[in-house]
Amino acid sequence: QSALTQPASVSGSLGQSITISCTGTSSDIGAYNYVAWYQQHPDKAPKLMMFNVSSRPSGVPDRFSGSKSDNTASLTISGLQAEDEADYHCGSYTTSSTRIFGTGTKVTVL
């Protein structure tokens, strides 16, 4: 089972909006709404930013939003801030009862 596909990098200017895609198959993203997104700053542990496709944990700014269409999930950051510069990883539960993660996306704030 290969990793979910994410763009290697996405960039945007302060205040702009960006969207990160995460493409899987009908055995993972397409099968359930168990899609999550994690933010990871250098040399830090991942932090949960979105779960069940579009639910935000307490404390995560509402400029983060999530969606899913067929086998592709997306994370949108509106009003990009300097502190949003980090790596972002998507993750999904699979029909084999395993977990699969994305290839990771580096977000750069210009």
Place this chain on the structure above:
Amino acid sequence: QVHLVQSGAEVKNAGASVKVSCKASGYTFTSYFVHWVRQAPGQGLDWVGTINPHGGSTHYPQKLQGRVAMTRDTATSTVYMELSSLRSEDTAVYYCARGPWAGQFDYWGQGTLVTVSS
């Protein structure tokens, strides 16, 4: 508040075994699954396996079957991940994380660097 505190960095020779601990606090230990995820240098996240602290059942990816073993000690709210027959490609930061069986990982440990030297 929820905390997952992991043991310190390890350096092992190829072929050896390593055992990493993850001590949970701030919640009912047996109410959440504990998952292990690793990240090789410069790479993405990779699921290592899951243990149910209530009962101790485990689930591992096929590629690690036979080399990974997860156990728990309910008396100390600690989960252990042991990886045997280490190879250079096992060099990674290993994280424990709390979560439901099928959903998100909501709290993570600080990570443990395991270096395998050949």
